[in-house]
Amino acid sequence: MTGPLILTLTTFLPLAGALVILALRIVGGATMAGSASKGIALLTSLGTLAVSIVALNMFLGDTSGDQYLLVDHAPWFGGSSYKLGVDGMAIALVVLTTALTPLCILQSMKSIEDRLAEYMICFLVLEALMIGVFCAMDLILFYVFFEGGLIPMFLIIGVWGGKNRLYAAFKFFLYTLLGSLLLLIAIIYMAAVAGTTDVPTLQAGLHPVTGALLFPPEVQTWLWLAFFASFAVKLPMWPVHTWLPDAHVEAPTAGSVVLAAVLLKMGGYGFLRFSLPMFPDASLLFQPLMFALSVIAIVYASLVAFRQTDIKKLVAYSSVAHMGFVTLGIFSFNETGIQGAIFQMISHGIISGALFFSVGVIYDRMHTREISFYGGLVHRMPVYAALFMLFSMANVGLPGTSGFVGEILTMVGGFQASTWAAAGAALGVIFSAVYMLTLYRRVVFGEMTNEKLMDIKDVTLLEFFILGLLAISAIGFGVFPGLVFDLTEGSTNEVLRMIGQVGQ
């Protein structure tokens, strides 16, 4: 194997931690492994975070000017190889993943009681697969990570989920699988034509041996649709979003966080990494469709969110709406839009993660997510009320928070491409204020009428630590968005170059 191996280490370190816990579980039994797994999982995830920071540092220090850096390469089989590499967008998403996982593990230590060791194993395996998705530089390898992630998530929802988890876990798995299989068929076709599944080669669009054009426009259309089927389900876009609210509602808190913060990003990442560079003609062809679907998602999901009685469901629909901004930005085909879309992905990862953590705080205390159950929390939980306020505002897109930067840039980018699309999306900003403020008012303000809430405790130190870190990030990226932009500028320009839209 050639390469600096830092990405391989980042990807497989969580897996090593999972193996250690597994060995303990088999040798030492459930009780011993359960208590040991807390420390091991936390250490592993922190170690992975450290390694990923090192990788980020190496990435920033690399001045070779190549598109993909830190490339690890090893032969595998046929035209496919084990190849990991990152550009700015990928490393940003990797760090988002590795940074959120320790928080999820910290949260889970308290709230998961049953089969803790197994839970930690699932979570670490999931982390490894998520990192792999963003690092994979080979389509088959990408697919293995992409679809492999279904298994631990299925278990997390299915074993540790809520009452209706059977339905949610099956729906999540089967929906995503149907989309992925179309992606697989498209990948197989591309491998058969090009003789390789190397991502940079396919992005170049020319046959590696003959130099002929790989995919003429009419073929691109079909391949684009197959990729779209997979990424649209994952993102999720209207009308294939229906698995998301179910999965979110039933998943345990940390599962929801990872689902919203990282798994959804794979869809947007897929569009930017594969669909646009590999099928530029088809991407341009389908721009109106994507705009229409984005606007529908933003408006429709916001309206649906307003009618929810379950807090998690409301946040889930708000995720669908925010992902609409991502697709709007991506398919605007200009630097502002795409930069905004990547930023929105990172920002939504922080904000939606924080919102699900916040819901988890009161769910752990009261074991219900009904909005009507709550009310007047500010009287008993002032610190919680303040933090939740901050995240609600960030979700609405208040200037000064990271949510604002993502939304405004995607809308500006969308405006340059289509006035109508931007106008529709702007409606969503208003609606998001409507449903978030309503939620906040009903849960936090007002008189405390429910007897059961009388002795609810404010956030613990651990919860304050988790939410505080996320609050700092949400504001930090809102004030200094350049931190992300500098990192992703190269990726954005590469995407624009590959679809031939430079200078628009």
Next chain:
Amino acid sequence: MDFLADINNAAPEAILAGFGLVGLLIGAIGGDRISGLLRLLAVVALGAATAAAVIQFGRGESISAFASDPLAPDGLYKATMFTIFAKVVTYGMAAAALLMSGGALKSSQMERYEYPLLIVFASLGAGMMLSANDLMTLYVGIETLSLSSYVLAAFRRDSLKSAEAGLKYFVLGALASGLLLYGSSLVYGFTGGTGYAAIAAAPESIGLTFGLVFVICGLAFKASAAPFHIWTPDVYEGAPAPVVAFFSTAPKIAAVGLLAHILFTAFGTHAASWQQIVAIISALSMLIGAFGALMQSSIKRILAYSSISNVGFALIGVAAGVEAGAASILVYMTLYVVATLGMFGGILALRRGGKAVDQVSDLNGLVKSKPGIALGLMVLIFSVAGIPPAAGFWGKLQVFTAGIEANLLWLVLAGALASVVSLGYYLRLVWAMFMKPPGDALDKTDASVGIIVAITSLAMFPVLTIFIQLLLDAAARAAGG
């Protein structure tokens, strides 16, 4: 060619036939008391046959024997690289299935000396039909396998269900054999020969096409491909657990390999006549196997439908034709039978109060009582379902690639649909094992089952996930020779 050289060339089958005859003598003298010893000897014999086949594979060329028969100018026996590969897996699987059947045989009072011998004769039949170079040898091989299988299915003589399974299998199997024979006679009538080479050289004719269709029907029955699959769930349900573990592995790859082999060689020049038929059989098998199991509650019936569906996937490779598909069939079936051996073996070895588990609900909470086996089974289930990173995914990838290269996109799409639907029941098994509260305590399983589950699941993930190139190379070599 002298007789000894012929025997030498057919070494794997000669070993099995020789052992079978000697074993019968030993058994007749020693009786059921030495059934355990005989079982071990049979495993050794099957292992030796596997080794002999591996050595043949290493020689890298087709091997002919019994070529001087005046009735069969093309030779009666010819092992190509393709069939040698299939034989290696067949014998290996038979040995493993026999090895792990000890505990199950003991607990269900089936420790009789005929059992290992019947497995050996069935494997011999499977090997013979793969090595056939003439419709006559083919028929003899198939019948050796089938007759042994009928008896095996009814091996629990005191169980009504087992007897019913054996009888059903026999009646329907006889019908299929009749179809096969009728087809063979038509082919003979219209081509003037029973040797594969003679058939391949014959001109196209309507009679030949009719004969071909009948032959395909007969062989599809043996491979349990739809619409000739009706017997499978009933036989799997009624037959004793260790027998099902054998049925679903060794004869399965032999039957699919045979179907591919005879279509590619004897009927290779008539590909236009069978390609569409095989594609339709493939699509039907995948979909019927996927939808059929959704409402089943018996594990054995679910696994029966799963095997129908998986045979359908392998047939994508057959429909794709020899260039695109030959290697993919071997890869798919090898990965499938290895994973299935562990899966069937693991699930069917679980017993509660001396009775084998039967319902999906019997698996409830397995992860609490036997975490190692539950984890291994999950890997195997996902492998059979073709979900990465389990190695079964590579099989699916290979047959889909073959299908796309042969412009059979509709078939591949049907396969994708079947994959998603079949996940409905694979996930139910995982669901029961991991997410339901446990039921009554299970009996202790034998060490051999644990070892087989561990080896097969480790092979499926991570060993073959990473080193898949080795299997692909071997299959490519087999397809090329």
